Amino acid sequence: MKLTGTQIVWILATTEIVAMISLKITPTIQIAKQDAWLSMIAGGLIGLILAFLFVHLSTLHPNQTLIQFSQKLLGKGIGRLVALPFLVAWFILPAVLLRSFADFIHLILLDRTPVWIIMLLLTILMTYLTYSAGITGIGRFCEIVGPLIIFTLMISFILNIQDIEWHHLLPVYFDSGWVNILKGSLGPAFWFPGPFILLVIISFVQKPRKAFSKSLLGVVITIFMVLTATLMVLLILGPNLSAKIRFSYFVFVRNTDILDFIQNIDVFIMFIMVFGVVAQLSLYFFIASYEIANWFQMKNWRRNIFYGAPAICIIAILIPDETTIVSFDQFWTNVAFPVCGILIPLILWITTVIKQKSKT
């Protein structure tokens, strides 16, 4: 299984843009108010640094995924133990994602369809995409839908330019101060480089030399789109209203009205959301299956699909309510990300550097 550099760019953009636009804008605005866009810039910078760390660590161990090189570095026992939180994260994340997105579709579009049918359909798509060609298939899929997603989002921004009210952004900085701006930036910061996916997918890149520029380009595209979306939501709905709406970007899109003629373009946004979510689910699911195979040193990672897909679907169905999703999100930002996103990669990086030094 191989990935080209372009595919890395689009995998990052496709899987992150849709998720962040639908889930991260409102929480950031709730914390940083009209300065949420500053939070997005600050978060983007932190995200770029994290992405740099992930890629750097990955290229130090060419053609090895996280679980392969952690076992090699720290020995089989500790290496596996260190990788365990990642496995849990990669398994539960798609489940939570599946549930929140199915709830969203249920609320907006298919209100008389049971939620589990929506989840089942998404699971089937996810399984198909993962089973058929693994990461190569996901890469190709992202290469096709990524540009579509960006195009559609751009159109949604352009169609709302006439309603922009600049005073919604004022006063800059003073109301929230740097503490709140930084606090608001943490949530997006961890999401911009993707939930540690770079630690795995970089090992599939054909030309590792290109991995740096390509993955950073992917993160920059994501930052640009999410930043623009945040600005547009703020400029149209204002900070006070958008802080109260769960999916503020979606409400922003529904606001589009040009000459009483171009309206209700939210249908198109639903399309790209399904694209993005399927790509995201498949990517996390592939990484989970592949890394579990490495963990148990199985030869065929595809076997994990047969129990993995039903497991994800069942976890998603078992999630009782919105409260669980919210507390999971807090757990994610406060515990999972700092540990898996910063601490363990740093430990691994330091060990690598020390080992290389002692060799020479």
Next chain:
Amino acid sequence: MDLKTYCCDGLESELIRGELLMKRIGRCIIVLLLILFSTTGCWNLKEPNQLAFFTGNGLDLTEDGKLEATVLIVTPAGIGGGQFSSGDKKKGYQVVSATGKNVSDAITNIQSKLSRHVFPGHRDIFLVGQRLADQGIGETIDPFLRNAHSDLRSLIYLVKDAKPEEIFSIEPFFDQFITTSLSDEQTAIGIKPYLAREFVIDVLSEGTQPLMPVVSLNPQNHYNFDGSAIFNKEDNVKLVGFLNKKETFYANWVKDRLSSHTLTSFINQGDGTISITLGSFKRHITVKEVDEEIHIDLRLSGKGTIIENSTNLDPSKGVDLKLIEDELEKITQKAIEKQIKMVQKKYKMDIYGFGESVHQQYPKQWKTIKHNWSEHFSQLHVSVNVDLTCNNPGQANWSIYP
């Protein structure tokens, strides 16, 4: 021997090929079935003929204090295709009301009078009855945002001295539904339409009090645009007072929401009246701090064309034109100053959004004064400066007669 093996091989590969083909067809059928089930969405079908679209939604209190919702429902049979419909054309709409404990309950009770599912996605107009506004409309805002099918592009009006039901029942002049006329009304008289979304933004904002356009019923049983209503968002968004039409234009100028307006006034030196249609309005608010007191410096400007002149002045002469402009500026400035004073003293509600300007220009000071901004607003020192330019005298210079 060789030949025999070859034959067997051929047969076998033929068989394998057939098997593969069958497998492929089987797969195709499964995929097609999946596509069929997942893309048609038949189980969640709602055809337009199962929906009752309402283009207008009104809320009011009945005489015994119950919340009453009124909707204007489009009846497709009445508006259907031109050439086939014969003389006995049905009415294109119906007005239905019901009471309830809250908005959704009232809508549910409306539903029980209808055979089609009520659908708010095409609502153009939102009407608030005066009796409800007197009690406060803060609690009715929630369903407007929470309902996923709610249309945030609706325009909002207050109904003065009448019920929303009566406004909806008006036989429209031009359009099929009165809601269409109401949604064009503000643009026609030169004010930027006030969306319900903007109303919510004003209610949630720190400094601005909402200013809602008002319609009332006239003796011809048609509606009148009747100025605007002042609300107090600190007290359950209660109605506290009205501005008349002229005051509404001035207030919207100060709010930078005016697109055209005709000023008429008597010019003493010319011994006659002059009318000027203004456009390209500009507004500039500068906040100054003088001795720890906040002063607002309001600069308004507009450009216009003379459309009526019964004075003995000649607008093509520089001196006369200056005189006309100065006089109009003076009169307008006095009127706006007087109006701001009146709002400050009588209502203490910052409908102009001066608070937002203070917030933007003095964010530090704003943090301390925002909690009792209404008090500060009533004491605010506002200086008004109007700059009118008359860049077109119309098709004549002197008054045509005599």
